[in-house]
Amino acid sequence: MNEEPLVNPEVVSMVGDWKGYVEAKLGFRNHWYPVRFSKELGEGQLEVIELLGERLLLKRIEGKVYAMRDRCLHRGVPLSKKPDCYTKDTITCWYHGYTYRFQTGELVNILAVPESKLINRRKIVTYPATEAKGLIFVFLGDADELHDLAKDVPPGFLDDDVMILGKHRVVNSNWRLGAENGFDALHIFIHKDTTLRHFRTFNFPIGHTPLPGAVQLIEEEDGPKGVMDDFAQHKPVWDGVIDGEIVVSGPRSAQVQGTSASVGTSIWLPGVLKVDSFPTGGLTQFEWYVPLDADRHLYVQTIGKHCPTPADEVNFANEFEATWKPHALDGFNGDDIWAREVTEPFYADDYGWVDEMLCEPDETILAWRRLASRHGRGIQQKIDLR
Known part of the structure; x- marks a missing residue:
């Protein structure tokens, strides 16, 4: 009896120019x-x-x-x-x-x-x-294709004076739902009540749509491959209206009025998000969605800060434990984890990739899917290790 394929071939034939992404249910090899x-x-x-x-x-x-x-x-x-x-x-x-x-x-x-x-x-x-930076990395692939780690991490992560702190946990969803949740410009809606507003000045719309020029592809031969989304070039939505009545509003501050948000995001192969100036100015969040199997990923959450002196490192470590770990990695990202796990059943049989109904801000997700399909160095196949 032939073993069933990991990914439904009918779905692969329907998705067009990002079929390699759909096939990468277990992630990208090499x-x-x-x-x-x-x-x-x-x-x-x-x-x-x-x-x-x-x-x-x-x-x-x-x-x-x-x-x-x-x-x-x-x-x-x-x-x-x-x-x-x-x-x-x-x-x-x-x-x-x-x-x-x-x-x-x-x-x-x-x-x-x-x-x-x-x-x-x-x-x-x-x-x-x-x-590197306090993390153990494994290259899962063929040794003759081994390449430098710098090609698989976002720019800035390996900078000499950047200190990286973080945590990891298992999330019950496919890794691609993690990556798309992080890079999804529209998912800002679920964070409208975040406790982070007590620890930084927020200018957080309930939604925003990329304008022409906001989304850029990074595909240099010798560097990491990714998609950048500049939030400063977005059209924000501040108030949600139903039947002419405002029912929800995003937090706004006069100190940062006139911009859609104070952050921008980028996503890089093999599946790592970079969020600039987050969870506050001077910090950068780097988070990986590491495939464990078809249904789970290891969510590696880290925050980086330039710390040129030992005293800076001590101060950052104290801030991380007291504020950023509980309110950003646990609180803010807790909403993201819940959303991924609730989304998982829709995509589990693969038909979610063709049954979904995306809208204008989702052009960022489509750009990521296409880039990942072009530059992924191989699709991990199903391996029976029982």
Whole structure:
């Protein structure tokens, strides 16, 4: 019996110039993805993660992080079911004693069959890992296509004096709904009652539509690929009217009157949003929507600030814990998480991509879908790791 395709081919044939995006239900292969914060993986610690439908083992050995597929070559069992690490850089399968080296994935021994001809001739799949700005990134793809991390993060993220703080959590929706929720200019409506208004001066319409020139494509050969949306070139809507009566209004401040919003957004492959001057001036929010499987993504939320001195770093860390983490990452983005999870059932069978009825501000989402289809470096296929 043939296995059903991950994505409905009938839907793929109907969506036109962004079919590659629809096919990327498990994400785009051959990209760097953040999977944990560096502080979460101590020396010698073993961590089981999921990424693009695959289950991986992470281990820090002599300060460096290694990533290996969590499946024994012998009978396909997960090594993590009972991880036996008799030496610091190997793991032995609990079932029959197959032993692998983390750095290379090589089968270096079979404890019960030490003369086996398989030894030193077979390898488990391993993936490159690196660390930057306090995050562990894994490159899930083919080693001969490995490229610099700078091509998979937004501009400014890797700047020398930028300090990055954040958190991560699992969201029960496909990664694409996370990315589109973040970049959706119209979804500002759900944030009209945000508690962030108590911690910054807000000029927040209930909706806004990009004017000509607001949306720009960034497609330079040697840099990250993304779509930028300049909110200063938007037409805002401040009051919601039903039958001639104002029923809802967006918060406005005389201090910032005359602009649609004080922020702008951009989205970059493989699925990371950059929000300038947010949650307040001088800060930048970077958030990733990392595919775990077809129905869940790891929401990696970070805020960056230029901190040229140790005192600046201490002050930012205190502000982050006291204000920005509870009111931006938890409160403000909590609305986003709820919206994604409620949207998920509509797109789960893939027909949502053709049944949706987009309107004018959604041109930003369409620009992102097309760009991702053009520049994604491969579509992750379904992998059975049971």
